Amino acid sequence: MTRTILVTGATGTVGSALRDELAERDAVVRAATRSPPGDGSADEWVAFDFGKPETWGAALEGVDAVFLLRPPEMSQVGRAREFVDAAARVDAEHCVVLSVLGADRNPLLPHRRIERHVESSGLSYTHLRPSFFTQNLLEVHGDAFARGEIPVPAGDGETSFVDARDVGAVAAVALTESGHENAAYDLTGPDALTYDEVAAIAEDVLGHPVEYTDPSLPSFVLREVRRGRPLAFALVMSGIYTTARLGLAGRVTDDVYRVLGQEPRSVRAFFEDYAAAFREKTR
Ligand SMILES: NC(=O)c1ccc[n+]([C@@H]2O[C@H](COP(=O)([O-])OP(=O)(O)OC[C@H]3O[C@@H](n4cnc5c(N)ncnc54)[C@H](OP(=O)(O)O)[C@@H]3O)[C@@H](O)[C@H]2O)c1
Structure with a gap:
């Protein structure tokens, strides 16, 4: 039915x-x-x-x-x-x-x-x-990428970025197929990356220099607020990047694979798929 x-x-x-x-x-x-x-x-x-x-x-x-x-x-x-x-x-x-x-x-x-x-x-x-959506790189930090920067305070911590399209795909399975009742899935990408590694991938795919600037927490908050973001949003983002800085955001699971029967999308695949949208930001 x-x-x-x-x-x-x-x-x-x-x-x-x-x-x-x-x-x-x-x-x-x-x-x-x-x-x-x-x-x-x-x-x-x-x-x-x-x-x-x-x-x-x-x-x-x-x-x-x-x-x-x-x-x-x-x-x-x-x-x-x-x-x-x-x-x-x-x-x-x-x-x-x-x-x-x-x-x-x-x-x-x-x-x-x-x-x-x-x-x-x-x-x-x-x-x-x-985990942290890869799409945040475009939706939250796309303008900074266009200027060649990733200005987030995550230190050398790793993040197991998950592509929101994979989250949507798992949701579709759980909503339309049986066998997922009273279950919980920890959804991550295939690996955990530092922001230096993200910058290197972005540079390679987008073809322009991208530097991870790793600002201090106060200068991150100040800059986000100056750019017009609500203080509450900047503080929530600070908390999320602090979790990464402390090494608590890098856990990788195979739950996407277990539900979908295919590997989750990588950060590189994300940049390849969204390259035009990133380039649009540079115009
Ligand atoms: N971003 C991440 O990395 C991440 C990672 C893990 C979990 N999450 C969680 O994912 C959730 C956000 O998902 P998302 O990023 O897909 O959302 P999103 O892109 O931020 O969009 C928010 C959605 O909520 C709707 N909305 C806002 N206020 C509403 C209201 N009063 N009543 C009904 N709908 C309302 C908006 O619809 P309209 O404006 O069209 O009404 C919009 O569709 C949050 O709970 C967040 O904590 C996020």
Whole structure:
């Protein structure tokens, strides 16, 4: 039977990749966003806001499975928990949670609090715990790359970058195939790289010099804020890069391979696939 799948965060990095994957599968995709585009890029677009419970009913009607993300800008975990309860009430069966690597070791993390709520909701679940998305290099630092810099404070620490397209592919499998109920996957790329190694790959693929500058934490925060990023965002990024600096972001797993039956995409493949987008930034 064709399943109807609600994709929250459908316009985001993983949600977009997930929609591409689900388009190849036997599923009706209900794509949730605060501003539906009204085009044919999903089976159904639905106006949805975690902060507006009055939008949840239409989004959840007749849904078999839910892809649940916590938008980075959403401070209240309570809203996500209430939404999970609403999904359970309308008899959705399965929830795939976009969490974060290491959530299982940090009970105070909002992602882990949402995971635990889903576990007790009556829905079956699959927790996806990805490492740092390779796409951040373009989406967060693309302008700096264009100037030939990677200005992040990660020291010599390694990161097991995962391509968001692989996260979307694993989510699509967990939403449409059985055998992934009440499971958790730690999603990483094929290897762990320092930012010096990332710079060398970028330089090789993009054909212009790229230097990893490794600023101090205060100068990183100051620079990001001067460039117009909210202080909270700069502080969260600092925390993430500090984790890498401390050598805690380099764990590599084979969970992507175990679910997809193919190797995760490498950082080199990412630069090759997105070279045109990086070049666009230099114009
Ligand atoms: N970036 C990383 O390296 C990384 C690594 C591991 C885990 N994660 C986790 O992944 C999640 C983010 O995923 P992503 O990067 O795919 O998202 P994203 O690209 O940051 O996009 C955010 C999405 O959330 C939606 N959204 C924002 N506010 C909303 C609201 N009030 N109600 C409903 N939807 C709302 C946006 O949709 P509209 O604007 O269209 O409404 C958009 O689709 C976070 O929980 C993050 O912690 C990120």
